[in-house]
Amino acid sequence: MKTNQKKAWLFLAPTIIFVTLFSIYPILRAFSMSFQGGSLIDLHWNGFSNYQYIFNDPEFWLAIKNTVLYAVISVPVGLAISIMLAWIIFDKVKHKSFFETTFFMPYVTSTIAIGIVFRYIFNGDYGMLNFVLRCLHLPAPDWIDDPAMSLTTIIIFGIWSSLAFNIVILMGALRNIDPNFYTIADMFGASGRDKFWRITIPQLVPTIAFLLTMNVIGAFKIYTSVYALFNGQAGVGNSGTTAVFYIYNKFQIVGTPGVAMAATVILFLIILFATFLQRKMMKKIGEN
Known part of the structure; x- marks a missing residue:
């Protein structure tokens, strides 16, 4: 038994070392740097000054507000659209593998x-989106x-971006549902709506819980989309700034790594809390 334990630790050692070096150590290092001031090569202890700075910085609170709004709106809307599209493809469309590849x-x-492509689609003067809106005689804002439209633009792009991963995972989950459930439901004259809400959705709860967790974490870490949409900026006057964009700006542009790490710690705690609430909520839904 002891020999097996030693061999198990031997096989686990590379993974443990890798996780320690690239996951645990950076978290601990970020936490310690959040209490330090100065440049990256000349850090010194300054207590809670960095936390006092970010809590009094209006830009930090704007970044947190934008990030929370983005997560609260884009994640449920994107997941709802993904479930609808996955169900339509699975139930109504032939050649499912082709559509899965297309969506992925x-x-x-x-x-x-x-x-970059979406930056042209969202262009206020010659963008495709505004062209369609004008054809429908609807307002065509400058996205x-x-x-005022920066966050809306980011949310729309975020919803579209989330569809690919969500649909493929949901299609896999739909295939794993026992078809006998639907056969029995048909025998009792169940409608398509009844089958969807009483069979499909309950069977998808574990997958939805997984996707919610991944999407919530990804939403709070949004950065690349903002950078790409606004050509390296966070919108006009930083109106579309997010938590990670704020961290990047303080670390790389302003050159205050301590402030950036303090914001990182706060973002980590927010993600931890949001994930905990989401998992508790999905656990209760699964039990019911």
Whole structure:
């Protein structure tokens, strides 16, 4: 038994070392740097000054507000659309593998490249989106250059970006549902709506819980989409700044790594709390 334990630790050692060096140590290092001031090569202890700074910084609170709003809106809306599309493809469409591949392609494409394309789609003067809106006699806002529209633009792009991964995972989960459930439901004259809400959704709860967790964490870490949409900026007057963009700006541009790490610690705690609430909520839904 002891020999097996030694062999198990031997096989686990590379993974433990890797996780320690690239996951645990950076977290501990970020936490310690959050109490230090100065440049990256000349750090010194300054207590809670960095936390006092970010808590009194309006830009930090704007970044947190934008990030929370983005997560609260884009994650449930994107997941709801993904469930609807996955169910339609699974239930109504032939050649499912073709559509799965088509939907998954954006996931393996560079976010920067997709963001550049969407920057032209969102262009206020000649963008495709505003062209369609004008044809429908609807208001055509300036999605990129209007500070009031920055967050809306990011949310729309975020919802579209999340569809690829969600749909493929949901399609896999739909295939694993026992078809006998639907056969029995048909025998009792159940409608398509009844089968969807009483069979499909309950069977998808574990998958939905997984996707919610991944999407919530990803939403709070949004950065690349903002960078791509606004050409390296966070919108006009930083109107579309997010928590990670704020951290990047303080670390790389302003040169205050201590402030950036303090914001990182706060973001880590927010993600931890949001994930905990989400998992508790999904656990209760699964029990019911």
